[in-house]
Amino acid sequence: MDVSVVVPTLNGRDALAASLDALAANAPDAEVIVANGPSADGTSGLARDHDATDVLLELSERNLNASRNAGIGVTSGDVVAFVGHDSRVRDGWLESVEDTLAAGADAVTGPVHRRVEGGVTTESLEQSTICGRDVTYFDGGNVAFTRQAVDALDGFDEYLQTGAARDAAHRLAGMGRSVVWEPDAVVLREEKDDIVHRLPEDADESAWGLKYRALGYRLAKNYGMSARVAFRAARLAVGDAASLGADVLRGSAKLSAWAAAAATIVPGTWFGAQDGMNARMADRSPRRNPNGVSSRMDRAMVRYDC
Numbered sequence: 001m002d003v004s005v006v007v008p009t010l011n012g013r014d015a016l017a018a019s020l021d022a023l024a025a026n027a028p029d030a031e032v033i034v035a036n037g038p039s040a041d042g043t044s045g046l047a048r049d050h051d052a053t054d055v056l057l058e059l060s061e062r063n064l065n066a067s068r069n070a071g072i073g074v075t076s077g078d079v080v081a082f083v084g085h086d087s088r089v090r091d092g093w094l095e096s097v098e099d100t101l102a103a104g105a106d107a108v109t110g111p112v113h114r115r116v117e118g119g120v121t122t123e124s125l126e127q128s129t130i131c132g133r134d135v136t137y138f139d140g141g142n143v144a145f146t147r148q149a150v151d152a153l154d155g156f157d158e159y160l161q162t163g164a165a166r167d168a169a170h171r172l173a174g175m176g177r178s179v180v181w182e183p184d185a186v187v188l189r190e191e192k193d194d195i196v197h198r199l200p201e202d203a204d205e206s207a208w209g210l211k212y213r214a215l216g217y218r219l220a221k222n223y224g225m226s227a228r229v230a231f232r233a234a235r236l237a238v239g240d241a242a243s244l245g246a247d248v249l250r251g252s253a254k255l256s257a258w259a260a261a262a263a264t265i266v267p268g269t270w271f272g273a274q275d276g277m278n279a280r281m282a283d284r285s286p287r288r289n290p291n292g293v294s295s296r297m298d299r300a301m302v303r304y305d306c
Contacts, residue, residue, distance in 0.1 A: 082143050115188065
């Protein structure tokens with residue numbers, strides 16, 4: 001089984017070095033593609049000189065999903081995996097991926113150990129049922145697909161600045177494809193991958209606005225507009241508002257922050273849902289991805305074979 005690993009990165013030179021070191025040690029036979037956004041910290045030189053790198057792609061876009069999709073476009077393996085530039089695969093990761101996919105799964109994911117003060121936290125399996133569809137979620141920095149599955153998805157939806165992995169999980173479920181949780185497919189992540197830390201430096205929308213625009217978009221795109229979809233969005237919004245309100249009461253957040261977040265949730269969800277319905281109409285196939293790999297053949301990109 002030939003495995004290709006796509007590592008999207010942007011201004012993450014030091015973290016990327018550790019990620020590539022781990023791939024060299026624990027997946028030495030994998031094809032490694034580094035998809036670099038317009039970094040300005042020496043990432044390009046590090047990636048080109050590292051023994052683990054097989055292909056370096058230089059992109060002009062500051063878009064995580066554009067980097068992921070560009071990487072898909074040059075992979076040669078019959079398995080396509082994605083590892084975050086801030087994540088290190090652990091011993092046994094590759095074997096777990098290969099064994100699970102060989103057993104018939106369409107995709108495999110596993111725990112993300114996060115190093116925090118005082119120890120390490122571990123993500124666990126997350127599943128939900130929406131409109132009768134059972135969805136198994138995965139972290140976009142620790143997932144592997146069969147070639148057939150990633151081609152069926154047409155990669156990730158580049159409309160989304162956050163939540164594209166969750167969108168892909170919905171689409172896989174809609175196509176009847178399986179995502180298997182494998183406890184031994186472990187990566188270690190040094191810092192919490194919070195939504196705020198993923199925002200572009202020039203983002204003109206708040207983290208809360210982006211989160212709820214993405215939520216409205218993927219729900220409307222994958223399920224259409226219905227009372228159940230609206231109820232789910234409202235339930236999540238109430239939960240977030242209550243959580244932030246509790247932070248205000250504890251003194252760990254300001255009332256102004258709560259008010260600002262509340263003011264962005266409704267319009268963010270509404271505009272995202274409108275865009276999601278437009279996307280649903282633009283791609284009525286089961287893959288539900290009008291902004292995927294096949295739609296971006298004009299991408300500005302330079303390739304280096306290392």
